[in-house]
Amino acid sequence: xxxxxxxxxxxxxxxxxxxxxxxxxxxxxxxxxxxxxxxxxxxxxxxxxxxxxxxxxxxxxxxxxxxxxxxxxxxxxxxxxxxxxxxxxxxxxxxxxxxxxxxxxxxxxxxxxxxxxxxxxxxxxxxxxxxxxxxxx
Amino acid sequence: xxxxxxxxxxxxxxxxxxxxxxxxxxxxxxxxxxxxxxxxxxxxxxxxxxxxxxxxxxxxxxxxxxxxxxxxxxxxxxxxxxxxxxxxxxxxxxxxxxxxxxxxxxxxxxxxxxxxxxxxxxxxxxxxxxxxxxxxx
Amino acid sequence: xxxxxxxxxxxxxxxxxxxxxxxxxxxxxxxxxxxxxxxxxxxxxxxxxxxxxxxxxxxxxxxxxxxxxxxxxxxxxxxxxxxxxxxxxxxxxxxxxxxxxxxxxxxxxxxxxxxxxxxxxxxxxxxxxxxxxxxxx
Amino acid sequence: xxxxxxxxxxxxxxxxxxxxxxxxxxxxxxxxxxxxxxxxxxxxxxxxxxxxxxxxxxxxxxxxxxxxxxxxxxxxxxxxxxxxxxxxxxxxxxxxxxxxxxxxxxxxxxxxxxxxxxxxxxxxxxxxxxxxxxxxx
Numbered sequence: 001x002x003x004x005x006x007x008x009x010x011x012x013x014x015x016x017x018x019x020x021x022x023x024x025x026x027x028x029x030x031x032x033x034x035x036x037x038x039x040x041x042x043x044x045x046x047x048x049x050x051x052x053x054x055x056x057x058x059x060x061x062x063x064x065x066x067x068x069x070x071x072x073x074x075x076x077x078x079x080x081x082x083x084x085x086x087x088x089x090x091x092x093x094x095x096x097x098x099x100x101x102x103x104x105x106x107x108x109x110x111x112x113x114x115x116x117x118x119x120x121x122x123x124x125x126x127x128x129x130x131x132x133x134x135x136x137x
Numbered sequence: 138x139x140x141x142x143x144x145x146x147x148x149x150x151x152x153x154x155x156x157x158x159x160x161x162x163x164x165x166x167x168x169x170x171x172x173x174x175x176x177x178x179x180x181x182x183x184x185x186x187x188x189x190x191x192x193x194x195x196x197x198x199x200x201x202x203x204x205x206x207x208x209x210x211x212x213x214x215x216x217x218x219x220x221x222x223x224x225x226x227x228x229x230x231x232x233x234x235x236x237x238x239x240x241x242x243x244x245x246x247x248x249x250x251x252x253x254x255x256x257x258x259x260x261x262x263x264x265x266x267x268x269x270x271x272x273x274x
Numbered sequence: 275x276x277x278x279x280x281x282x283x284x285x286x287x288x289x290x291x292x293x294x295x296x297x298x299x300x301x302x303x304x305x306x307x308x309x310x311x312x313x314x315x316x317x318x319x320x321x322x323x324x325x326x327x328x329x330x331x332x333x334x335x336x337x338x339x340x341x342x343x344x345x346x347x348x349x350x351x352x353x354x355x356x357x358x359x360x361x362x363x364x365x366x367x368x369x370x371x372x373x374x375x376x377x378x379x380x381x382x383x384x385x386x387x388x389x390x391x392x393x394x395x396x397x398x399x400x401x402x403x404x405x406x407x408x409x410x411x
Numbered sequence: 412x413x414x415x416x417x418x419x420x421x422x423x424x425x426x427x428x429x430x431x432x433x434x435x436x437x438x439x440x441x442x443x444x445x446x447x448x449x450x451x452x453x454x455x456x457x458x459x460x461x462x463x464x465x466x467x468x469x470x471x472x473x474x475x476x477x478x479x480x481x482x483x484x485x486x487x488x489x490x491x492x493x494x495x496x497x498x499x500x501x502x503x504x505x506x507x508x509x510x511x512x513x514x515x516x517x518x519x520x521x522x523x524x525x526x527x528x529x530x531x532x533x534x535x536x537x538x539x540x541x542x543x544x545x546x547x548x
Contacts (some may be wrong), residue, residue: 043150049213050191078218079217080537081216082214106351108495110535126493217491219382237358288454317424317425324464328464331460352493
């Protein structure tokens with residue numbers, strides 16, 4: 001299975017917009033981080049919801065790649081997120097994904113999102129990836 | 138209740154990152170559009186999932202503002218999205234929100250996302266906004 | 275494709291617990307109803323949440339069967355429900371499903387739940403069915 | 412805060428249909444179990460999806476009661492479930508809830524569902540409860 005650096009390079013090619021950094025990829029999970037600056041903040045110092053959703057989506061994608069290999073055609077089929085607390089304006093958002101199922105056709109994982117260094121989660125997401133048929137990488 | 142222009146101005150102030158345009162606000166719903174260009178596309182010409190999630194979130198926000206007034210502290214509490222089809226690379230994403238409930242404390246709506254001008258939806262989202270206590274705008 | 279009676283018979287065999295009645299099956303959708311009596315009510319006259327979830331699941335199942343034929347191995351992969359209003363204690367629950375996608379591998383639909391005869395929905399669900407590989411019925 | 416027996420008695424009064432047993436209530440979580448017999452099984456020995464949804468709902472309810480006291484008017488506002496594996500036909504379904512947020516107005520928790528004694532989860536749910544205004548029990 002690909003290591004962190006290989007997945008980070010693949011992510012940069014496949015998902016060039018993402019501002020997420022791959023922190024680690026473990027069997028069954030992955031951790032990513034997203035910088036927070038003016039582009040991510042709303043008035044009052046709230047990290048915007050779409051940023052949190054994007055971090056959840058990328059964390060799940062990275063974890064799936066770590067489990068099935070560098071398969072370009074894996075696509076999200078659903079993502080459900082609950083927003084729990086106001087994120088800190090001056091900390092990165094960290095997304096910790098844990099895969100709950102990696103089947104032949106679908107992978108399902110949950111992502112807990114934190115303001116880096118703080119204990120209480122700011123959001124929690126669950127999502128599904130559809131895995132393309134055929135031999136895996 | 139605020140009209141389209143008032144909501145568009147409020148959105149620009151409260152959500153300065155958004156690239157969504159408010160197309161219309163009706164009783165019980167709203168329609169927004171998001172340009173699609175290199176910043177929204179992944180290799181192969183797919184609009185990235187986070188863009189679709191962002192459009193859904195903004196469409197719901199705009200519809201809620203249209204229903205309860207320009208209340209800055211309304212926050213998304215959950216958003217669930219299903220991705221249905223590959224969006225077109227050369228068409229705007231349009232999000233059509235229909236509110237299903239506007240209560241004292243929570244508003245719930247669904248958003249159907251299209252590639253502009255095409256009939257089949259590319260994604261569908263459902264989300265909840267928490268409405269702050271106190272007199273409404 | 276199977277008609278209403280064929281689907282009702284199939285449902286009775288495959289899902290013997292269900293107390294749902296198939297009212298209609300149309301291209302792209304289906305309508306089911308569930309009786310409400312003491313077994314469905316909680317104190318105060320609220321139809322219990324699990325009953326509403328069960329109606330949503332069956333409505334989606336029936337609509338999928340109507341679209342792909344009487345395939346026994348189709349299974350729900352996710353279901354998301356929002357509860358909107360207190361259902362009436364003395365009316366059947368009706369679930370109206372509209373399919374949003376019927377692909378080779380996944381079908382996605384939404385279900386709006388009503389107290390029969392009333393206009394405002396009591397709940398809204400979205401769910402996915404995984405369709406088994408191989409020739410369809 | 413109420414103990415396990417008090418919550419079990421309250422559950423029996425408020426939710427008389429449930430066949431769930433309260434196994435434990437801890438700060439921030441709860442565990443419940445549901446017997447599996449002919450009434451829960453579909454042909455082929457699958458525990459029906461609505462049973463799993465019901466266990467998730469009750470596990471979340473019990474955990475919320477453990478956190479806020481015996482408040483009768485707490486209601487589920489949303490529940491999202493992903494089905495992961497076929498449950499065993501001859502084991503109880505166990506739902507383990509962990510609360511992620513207990514706010515003034517909303518509580519959010521996740522529930523992992525198992526076939527009793529087996530390690531891999533059969534389903535995973537996330538849900539929100541709305542907490543009624545006013546003094547807590």
